[in-house]
Amino acid sequence: MLIIQGAVSLGLIFSLMAIGVFLSFRILKMPDLSVEGSIILGAGMAARLVAGGVNPFLATAFAMVIGCLAGLVSGILHTKLKIPGILSGILTMVASYSIVIRIMGTSNVPLLPHGPQRVVSVFTFLTDAGLSRPNAIILFSLVIVIVASSLLYCFMGTEFGSAIRATGNNQQMVRAQGINTDVMIIACLMLSNGLVALAGALWAQQQGFASVDMGIGTIVVGLASVIIAEVLFRPRMFWTSLIAIVIGSIIYRLIIALALSVDFMRPTDLRLVTAIIVTIALCMPLIREKGAKIFARRVK
Amino acid sequence: MLNIENIHITFEPGTPIEKHALNGVSLSLERGDYVTVIGGNGAGKSTLLNITAGTLFPDKGMVSVDGVNITHMPEYKRAQYLGRVFQDPRRGTATDMSIEENLALAYRRGKTRGMRWHINNKERGFYQERLATLELGLENRLSDKVGLLSGGQRQALSLLMATLKEPKVLLLDEHTAALDPKTAKKVLELTNKIVNKYNLTTMMVTHNMRDALKNGNRLMMMYEGNIILDVKGEEKANLTVQDLLKMFETASGEEMASDRMLLT
Ligand SMILES: Nc1ncnc2c1ncn2[C@@H]1O[C@H](COP(=O)(O)OP(=O)(O)OP(=O)(O)O)[C@@H](O)[C@H]1O
Ligand SMILES: [Mg+2]
Numbered sequence: 001m002l003i004i005q006g007a008v009s010l011g012l013i014f015s016l017m018a019i020g021v022f023l024s025f026r027i028l029k030m031p032d033l034s035v036e037g038s039i040i041l042g043a044g045m046a047a048r049l050v051a052g053g054v055n056p057f058l059a060t061a062f063a064m065v066i067g068c069l070a071g072l073v074s075g076i077l078h079t080k081l082k083i084p085g086i087l088s089g090i091l092t093m094v095a096s097y098s099i100v101i102r103i104m105g106t107s108n109v110p111l112l113p114h115g116p117q118r119v120v121s122v123f124t125f126l127t128d129a130g131l132s133r134p135n136a137i138i139l140f141s142l143v144i145v146i147v148a149s150s151l152l153y154c155f156m157g158t159e160f161g162s163a164i165r166a167t168g169n170n171q172q173m174v175r176a177q178g179i180n181t182d183v184m185i186i187a188c189l190m191l192s193n194g195l196v197a198l199a200g201a202l203w204a205q206q207q208g209f210a211s212v213d214m215g216i217g218t219i220v221v222g223l224a225s226v227i228i229a230e231v232l233f234r235p236r237m238f239w240t241s242l243i244a245i246v247i248g249s250i251i252y253r254l255i256i257a258l259a260l261s262v263d264f265m266r267p268t269d270l271r272l273v274t275a276i277i278v279t280i281a282l283c284m285p286l287i288r289e290k291g292a293k294i295f296a297r298r299v300k
Numbered sequence: 301m302l303n304i305e306n307i308h309i310t311f312e313p314g315t316p317i318e319k320h321a322l323n324g325v326s327l328s329l330e331r332g333d334y335v336t337v338i339g340g341n342g343a344g345k346s347t348l349l350n351i352t353a354g355t356l357f358p359d360k361g362m363v364s365v366d367g368v369n370i371t372h373m374p375e376y377k378r379a380q381y382l383g384r385v386f387q388d389p390r391r392g393t394a395t396d397m398s399i400e401e402n403l404a405l406a407y408r409r410g411k412t413r414g415m416r417w418h419i420n421n422k423e424r425g426f427y428q429e430r431l432a433t434l435e436l437g438l439e440n441r442l443s444d445k446v447g448l449l450s451g452g453q454r455q456a457l458s459l460l461m462a463t464l465k466e467p468k469v470l471l472l473d474e475h476t477a478a479l480d481p482k483t484a485k486k487v488l489e490l491t492n493k494i495v496n497k498y499n500l501t502t503m504m505v506t507h508n509m510r511d512a513l514k515n516g517n518r519l520m521m522m523y524e525g526n527i528i529l530d531v532k533g534e535e536k537a538n539l540t541v542q543d544l545l546k547m548f549e550t551a552s553g554e555e556m557a558s559d560r561m562l563l564t
Binding site: 155157158159160161162163165166168169170172173174175176177178179180181 | 353374375376377379380382384386390391392393394395396397401402404405406408409410411413414415416417418461462
């Protein structure tokens, strides 16, 4: 039960990050690695501000803003300075490590402004209302995920959003239709990294601290959720993709929790397990095809 | 309508593969002119269209549409004046999006994209009407992904998208070359139908001399970055393929060798 609770709350929080990864990798079709930077920027910003006594909601909003800024930087590097997408993401990511230490002051910030017993966070108002902390985290994250996905769905259905989706498809055509593709790319990266930073901010408040190295491997976790969603549900519409990713993110956490509950596994094996999950998920089409062939042979 | 003055462009200047692709090209299209452009491989036809469309910028010279100087205007800005169909059917449409979404994008050419919903019901009726004129049954498939369409269907859709919001100039660069002969004929017929109906100023590059002679009111031949022939109206109507071949030989001083320019 505890395992499931933990998996669901982390799954929900990280589904925001996975949706961000989905926006850049799948909608824009640009492998944007700045995500690794924006998750810690979001976490670090929220932690520092909350620890400094700032209202946690305001702190979370600031975290999103700095995530958007990271996206802006990647976008400008890519569109205006013509640096390949993957490299502009890496540059932003690397720079983020220094910046987040500047923001936090050290490499690890606990969220304990009110003495060691009491961590104030966006979840506090729910625990004050009588919810257990795990339930408060799940409820709050669920609401945020629903609100964020709904807003995103509406945004992607506007003329502007439609132009972003088309940009990921065919930039040449989009320009021929009078749309500035640079603006669309930058906007999508800002949105994507803003969501990732929001996930980072919630994550820091969920675990009660932020540290520089907590972001390593984020991109693979995000991809894992997206790919699990695609393999299991094969979503065809934008809104079904969003729902599938949220479920995919929770499933990913459950798989991780189960794998790590095996005796000889260590918590530090997490990233190894993640890499294996992604590999398996990526091979699914191949496995299906081979499997179908073997099956067909048997039947004959 | 379209004015091109003394355009020069050199690719890879200062290298052994330096190529003076356009050599002081000038032309002027009247409103409603439908000019077919022929010429051998590498004559500069695509380069001329790309400079007009803003995917390339000239080293020298000026391009203007309806009196507006667009020589240095970025591609997406001048798109408000231009409709384009590319040779490759995949380049003109967004594959993962539906037919109606593609049309809605095209219908807003030249407008800023805001926070309004990307399509409304009134438009849908209009799109169905226009799709019906293609006679491909696409009017019943508004929400189908464009990726599901055949090359010919996609090219017909591209043509519709390029002309949905009437362009001042329509640019067609071998837009039937990637299609099988029967489909190519159909798309060319559609092109004529649309161009004539809206009296569009059109520049159409083709490798098929017969098509070049049969369509439009004006014909241009290019050779090594120059326009070596520009005929209109009566004069054009009386031209034959033999005339074209002879003119090419006198102008270039060599036999017509390019197989792509031979009759097909
Ligand atoms: N981006 C480029 N870089 C270098 N050279 C180029 C570039 N684009 C075109 N060229 C060269 O410029 C010349 C004109 O090319 P262009 O594409 O305009 O010819 P075309 O008349 O359209 O020929 P085709 O019938 O083969 O399409 C060719 O020699 C071509 O190799
Ligand atoms: Mg060409």
